[in-house]
Amino acid sequence: MIRFAKITLRVFLPAFLCAGPLLAQEDLFSRENSLAFARYLQRTQQFDFAAQEYERLHYLWPADTSFLLEMVANYRLSGECKHFSRAYELLSDGLGRGHSDYAREYLALCFKCAPAHERFDEVLAFFPEHERSYYRLGQFWLNKQYDNALALYAANSYEYEGNRALLFSLTGELSEQRFKSPALAMALSALVPGSGRAYSKRWADAAISFVLISTSAFASYRAFHKKGIKSVNGWLFGGISFSFYVSNIYGSYKAAKHYNSSIYKDYQQHAESILHRAY
Structure with missing residues (x-):
């Protein structure tokens, strides 16, 4: 038994000593590794932890805005509406440059947390009319403004696909619904x-x-x-x-x-x- 331990020590100790410096050279908390870990958490639907990891990244590299869109997306996916007021500030750089994906993420967060927010109309101006109609219809539904939703549906002349088509179709069904007096x-x-x-x-x-x-x-x-x-x-x-x-x-x-x-x-x-x- 003692002889086996000596042989094992002679074989693995040099390998460990050689690999040690290589492992030390890899910074597990580098920006790249931290970002990869945050994205892994998001892929596995651990949105709370992913949002925290993105916050740590933002704290360590405040000038880096490349991952802020993902950070806000995880706020929305985790249902963390307490960060809603901060989201506009985080996305302001992308919004200022007219990036529609930033605008879509902000409106999606509005749908989740505050569909009647005053900045909704401001961000809505980023989109062409047919997209504005869809987001406006969604806002009317979430605010339970049914008369406005029906009026927008009646005036709509655009065709949609996917979930957007479903929302307009649902509004059409409501317009044909017979209510009791x-x-x-x-x-x-x-x-x-x-x-x-x-x-x-x-x-x-x-x-x-x-x-x-x-x-x-x-x-x-x-x-x-x-x-x-x-x-x-x-x-x-x-x-x-x-x-x-x-x-x-x-x-x-x-x-x-x-x-x-x-x-x-x-x-x-x-x-x-x-x-x-x-x-």
């Missing part, structure tokens, strides 16, 4: 209790409203028919029936509003999925 729902329930809720496809609520109002109204009618206007039960059941009747009208208004908001919510989720999937 709260006023009509109230009018229907005023005429026939529960019909306003049925109009908004709240079938169970409609049935319950109709049964409660009709039974309490009938109980009031029977009590008044037997004892006249002095009937306590007649007034009691009449009051109950009237309260159900009024609440049924208001409930029909709320049901129509809820029906419409649920449609908007489904479309909103789909639009956000399209926009975030695009970046």
Whole structure:
């Protein structure tokens, strides 16, 4: 055993002594190696750590702006909106030189963190009209400005592909969607209790409203028919029936509003999925 250890030491010790200086000459924390490591972290979707590594690079080589676009991209991919206000400063050099890829990255970050930001319009001016229409439509969707989105869709004359086409197609579907009228729902329930809720496809609520109002109204009618206007039960059941009747009208208004908001919510989720999937 001792002899084997001596032989091993004689074989590997010279090799180690020769390789030592070569290893020492390689700086693992050089700009190139650090940048390669940051990109590896990004490729493996470790966006938080990648952003930190890019920050270290920026701290050590502040004059080097070649990787700032990647740095901001990792802020967006990691969902780090706390860096949003700093992103414009980091990208300002590329934006100042009119680089559209810098502008696209900033608008993508706006979509993620602040679609209503005041600089959105400023950066949007970098693009031709057909691209501006797409980004503007995305901004309208994320800000839930549906009327503006529909107006832009109606005025659009451009053709798009991929996710951009999907967003315009979704807006077109919304323009053809039939919504419920709260006023009509109230009018229907005023005429026939529960019909306003049925109009908004709240079938169970409609049935319950109709049964409660009709039974309490009938109980009031029977009590008044037997004892006249002095009937306590007649007034009691009449009051109950009237309260159900009024609440049924208001409930029909709320049901129509809820029906419409649920449609908007489904479309909103789909639009956000399209926009975030695009970046």
